[in-house]
Amino acid sequence: MAQRTSADGASALTATHCPYCALQCGMSLAVSDVPAPGRPSAPPPAVTVTPRDFPTNRGGLCQKGWTAARVLTAPGRLMEPLLRLARGAPPRPVTWDAALDHVAGRLRQIRADHGPDAVAVLGGGGLTNEKTYALGKFARVALGTSQIDYNGRFCMSSAAAAGIRAFGLDRGLPFPVTDLDGADAVLLVGANVAETMPPFTRHLRRAVDNGGLVVVDPRRTATAEQAALHLQPTPGTDLALALGMLHAAVADGHLDHAYLAERTAGFDEVWRIAARWWPERVERVTGVAAADQRAAVRILARADSAYVLTARGAEQHASGVDTASAWINLALALGLPGRRGSGFGCLTGQGNGQGGREHGQKADQLPGYRRIDDPAARAHVAEVWGVDPAELPGPGRSAYELLDALGAPDGPRALLVFGTNVAVSAPRAGHVVQRLAALDLLVVADVVLSETAELADVVLPVTQWAEEEGTLTNLEGRVLLRRRALDPPTGVRTDLDVLHGLAVRLGQPAARFPTDAETVFEELRRASAGGPADYSGVTWERLRAGEQLHWPVPAPDHPGTPRLFLDRFAHPDGRARLAAVDHRGPAEPPDDDYPLHATTGRVLQHYQSGAQTRRVPELVAAVPESFVEVHPDTAARAGLADGELTRVVSRRGSAVARVRYVPSMRQDTVFLPFHFAADRRANLVTNPALDPVSRMPEFKVCAVRLEPVRAEHPSRTPASHPHPNFAGHPHPDLAGHPHPSPAGHPHPSQDGGTR
Ligand SMILES: Nc1nc2c(c(=O)[nH]1)N[C@H]1C(S)=C(S)[C@@H](COP(=O)(O)OP(=O)(O)OC[C@H]3O[C@@H](n4cnc5c(=O)[nH]c(N)nc54)[C@H](O)[C@@H]3O)O[C@H]1N2
Numbered sequence: 001m002a003q004r005t006s007a008d009g010a011s012a013l014t015a016t017h018c019p020y021c022a023l024q025c026g027m028s029l030a031v032s033d034v035p036a037p038g039r040p041s042a043p044p045p046a047v048t049v050t051p052r053d054f055p056t057n058r059g060g061l062c063q064k065g066w067t068a069a070r071v072l073t074a075p076g077r078l079m080e081p082l083l084r085l086a087r088g089a090p091p092r093p094v095t096w097d098a099a100l101d102h103v104a105g106r107l108r109q110i111r112a113d114h115g116p117d118a119v120a121v122l123g124g125g126g127l128t129n130e131k132t133y134a135l136g137k138f139a140r141v142a143l144g145t146s147q148i149d150y151n152g153r154f155c156m157s158s159a160a161a162a163g164i165r166a167f168g169l170d171r172g173l174p175f176p177v178t179d180l181d182g183a184d185a186v187l188l189v190g191a192n193v194a195e196t197m198p199p200f201t202r203h204l205r206r207a208v209d210n211g212g213l214v215v216v217d218p219r220r221t222a223t224a225e226q227a228a229l230h231l232q233p234t235p236g237t238d239l240a241l242a243l244g245m246l247h248a249a250v251a252d253g254h255l256d257h258a259y260l261a262e263r264t265a266g267f268d269e270v271w272r273i274a275a276r277w278w279p280e281r282v283e284r285v286t287g288v289a290a291a292d293q294r295a296a297v298r299i300l301a302r303a304d305s306a307y308v309l310t311a312r313g314a315e316q317h318a319s320g321v322d323t324a325s326a327w328i329n330l331a332l333a334l335g336l337p338g339r340r341g342s343g344f345g346c347l348t349g350q351g352n353g354q355g356g357r358e359h360g361q362k363a364d365q366l367p368g369y370r371r372i373d374d375p376a377a378r379a380h381v382a383e384v385w386g387v388d389p390a391e392l393p394g395p396g397r398s399a400y401e402l403l404d405a406l407g408a409p410d411g412p413r414a415l416l417v418f419g420t421n422v423a424v425s426a427p428r429a430g431h432v433v434q435r436l437a438a439l440d441l442l443v444v445a446d447v448v449l450s451e452t453a454e455l456a457d458v459v460l461p462v463t464q465w466a467e468e469e470g471t472l473t474n475l476e477g478r479v480l481l482r483r484r485a486l487d488p489p490t491g492v493r494t495d496l497d498v499l500h501g502l503a504v505r506l507g508q509p510a511a512r513f514p515t516d517a518e519t520v521f522e523e524l525r526r527a528s529a530g531g532p533a534d535y536s537g538v539t540w541e542r543l544r545a546g547e548q549l550h551w552p553v554p555a556p557d558h559p560g561t562p563r564l565f566l567d568r569f570a571h572p573d574g575r576a577r578l579a580a581v582d583h584r585g586p587a588e589p590p591d592d593d594y595p596l597h598a599t600t601g602r603v604l605q606h607y608q609s610g611a612q613t614r615r616v617p618e619l620v621a622a623v624p625e626s627f628v629e630v631h632p633d634t635a636a637r638a639g640l641a642d643g644e645l646t647r648v649v650s651r652r653g654s655a656v657a658r659v660r661y662v663p664s665m666r667q668d669t670v671f672l673p674f675h676f677a678a679d680r681r682a683n684l685v686t687n688p689a690l691d692p693v694s695r696m697p698e699f700k701v702c703a704v705r706l707e708p709v710r711a712e713h714p715s716r717t718p719a720s721h722p723h724p725n726f727a728g729h730p731h732p733d734l735a736g737h738p739h740p741s742p743a744g745h746p747h748p749s750q751d752g753g754t755r
């Protein structure tokens with residue numbers, strides 16, 4: 001463990017990483033005024049963040065990173081377990097024993113009455129590798145349930161499925177981020193890195209200076225502003241665009257014939273489809289000029305070093321897997337993947353979005369990126385776990401299908417949530433909140449009273465980030481050690497402690513669920529050995545020594561694998577596969593009642609559901625409330641002035657947002673950030689249409705109309721009132737859930753101290 005403070009309490013530096021996104025920027029934490037253990041009245045520690053030079057961030061941090069330490073002492077930080085004995089009753093603080101006894105007792109009863117699959121678990125891609133691993137094991141072994149999935153289903157599932165289909169293996173970037181420094185050309189598809197990973201743009205400088213950055217985004221984002229060429233398609237038409245660009249590559253003589261012959265299979269079937277998508281036809285479907293399609297291909301084809309990178313704009317669609325495949329096809333046709341200085345990658349989002357999809361919290365998966373329906377994988381993992389392979393459940397429901405089934409006759413009756421705030425971040429969130437309310441038992445482990453925790457019967461306060469140790473795997477497949485910088489507040493426990501406490505109460509041997517993260521990692525090494533994501537050669541010793549280890553690392557003396565696929569792809573014959581995919585438009589096309597496309601995404605200052613960043617005063621001040629970006633003519637047609645409140649209405653529900661005139665918007669499209677709560681939730685309108693393979697919901701396009709909000713109530717920002725819907729704006733999905741933030745529980749709005 002890192003030495004944190006000197007005896008006199010002066011600050012000491014801990015080298016660690018940011019708590020938020022997958023770039024995992026290096027930072028140092030200085031801690032002073034550490035309160036003595038057991039003295040809760042002592043002043044909270046002052047923690048200062050300074051950037052640290054690390055390859056992904058090169059000494060840069062975004063505003064979220066700079067202010068990350070605020071969440072450690074945020075007003076409303078959970079300090080003690082809360083228990084609600086009846087729906088509608090206020091939750092009361094209880095001891096850990098009382099909380100865990102209650103949860104274990106209810107779980108035993110529900111399992112006895114309805115069977116093991118009546119208990120479900122949801123995890124998150126922000127959890128460390130150790131937590132992810134322990135959560136998957138806890139679900140399969142201690143609960144015996146198949147019903148576990150995680151929020152990465154909403155994030156990387158389409159990219160992962162397309163990557164496995166094409167390359168036989170899914171590692172978001174199969175090369176180090178720093179390889180991009182030498183790129184002459186980069187095609188960014190549905191990625192707004194200037195806001196979602198600001199320090200990442202340092203690696204694009206050469207491409208930008210060369211006139212080689214091409215951005216595909218329906219909006220003119222801060223990223224698109226830096227591009228030599230911005231292709232601005234209608235949301236949900238990327239697949240057609242990729243086919244048009246492939247057509248242009250063939251027609252204009254840019255195919256890499258030798259590479260296609262030596263390293264790939266499937267081009268002929270793909271061409272049979274792409275032949276029908278000539279650029280002028282694609283222009284009519286996407287709105288992207290044929291000449292721009294050709295110019296974009298030319299930029300990539302002429303560069304010595306070129307990359308194609310996708311992110312959520314391309315992938316969060318009901319056709320997300322095929323769309324990602326179509327962009328991979330283009331990269332393969334140009335001969336980019338698996339070559340030094342060129343490549344294809346998808347930008348993983350969450351802090352541990354990569355490791356989080358490898359170690360068994362996904363419905364169809366066992367540790368080491370193994371499949372739960374593979375008998376050899378079951379035998380290997382069961383042996384590490386000391387159980388009979390026959391006892392391991394099979395695959396369960398995907399995240400949205402799981403949420404949709406809660407409380408249904410054949411669905412789960414209890415749900416344990418670790419590290420996701422689905423009441424805000426799941427599609428069709430109004431319906432999801434109704435399903436949560438239909439449960440017999442909702443348990444949420446979190447660091448703050450998130451909107452999901454507000455609905456829970458039992459809330460378990462856990463340690464965060466700088467208060468604990470653990471490993472994460474960043475967007476380039478590099479395993480990192482996050483160090484502990486300060487003691488947690490008295491009264492909170494780690495997620496590993498929580499799982500241990502519950503497992504023991506459910507009759508498991510105590511040693512099967514260790515609470516020490518390094519001990520868990522030692523077991524993860526063995527469980528992952530021989531799997532696609534092999535961590536068996538990674539040790540905390542090597543990480544402490546600063547070794548740069550990209551998986552697979554199959555032996556303790558193996559140097560790691562910074563670049564995959566240089567010699568062969570991971571399919572048995574070593575060849576990459578082009579996938580014969582065809583365009584299909586958005587699941588919900590606009591019509592007379594809902595004439596506009598709505599798309600959703602992120603702003604620089606907020607993270608995800610906002611559970612963390614809406615508690616940081618600087619970030620709230622920068623973006624205090626939800627807005628909707630609209631072309632001025634579109635807004636005028638709906639009778640809306642700039643700055644006015646509007647209701648964005650879809651077939652699922654409506655979200656309130658302030659109109660922002662953006663002249664560069666497409667007239668047929670509006671954009672909403674999804675970071676805000678209550679009646680400002682973008683996900684009240686989104687469409688849960690799922691991709692048939694990845695089960696990814698269509699977050700990035702649905703049909704809406706804009707309506708004025710008549711009697712405008714006095715502007716209430718999340719800072720001054722976090723629950724606008726409880727203030728005289730009842731919302732159907734909250735019926736029966738009176739204000740769940742009772743007096744006596746610290747709440748941002750009740751603590752003027754930091755505002
Ligand atoms: N500030 C901030 N940074 C974050 C996060 C955060 O919440 N806030 N979250 C992290 C996580 S988990 C993730 S997954 C990443 C996400 O990182 P990004 O994928 O970069 O973020 P998004 O804003 O979701 O989507 C990117 C862009 O897709 C565009 N888009 C919408 N529809 C389409 C379409 O049909 N086609 C194309 N080509 N583009 C489309 C949107 O206009 C948007 O600008 O960010 C990570 N970093």
Ligand SMILES: Nc1nc2c(c(=O)[nH]1)N[C@H]1C(S)=C(S)[C@@H](COP(=O)(O)OP(=O)(O)OC[C@H]3O[C@@H](n4cnc5c(=O)[nH]c(N)nc54)[C@H](O)[C@@H]3O)O[C@H]1N2
Nearest residue numbers: 151154155419420421425445446450600608609611674699
């Ligand atoms: N409309 C729309 N919706 C989207 C998206 C979109 O682009 N548009 N993007 C989707 C994507 S890509 C993602 S990744 C999801 C993210 O959405 P969420 O999964 O809701 O993400 P967070 O807000 O990061 O939620 C993490 C929660 O875990 C808590 N937490 C943090 N650390 C820990 C820990 O160590 N242990 C425990 N127990 N809890 C912890 C945080 O306080 C927070 O409440 O949203 C998806 N939803």
Ligand code: SF4
Nearest residue numbers: 018020021025062065
């Ligand atoms: S880019 Fe991501 S990892 Fe870096 S400081 Fe910002 S949120 Fe943290």
Ligand SMILES: [Mo]
Nearest residue numbers: 154155349350
């Ligand atoms: Mo994500």
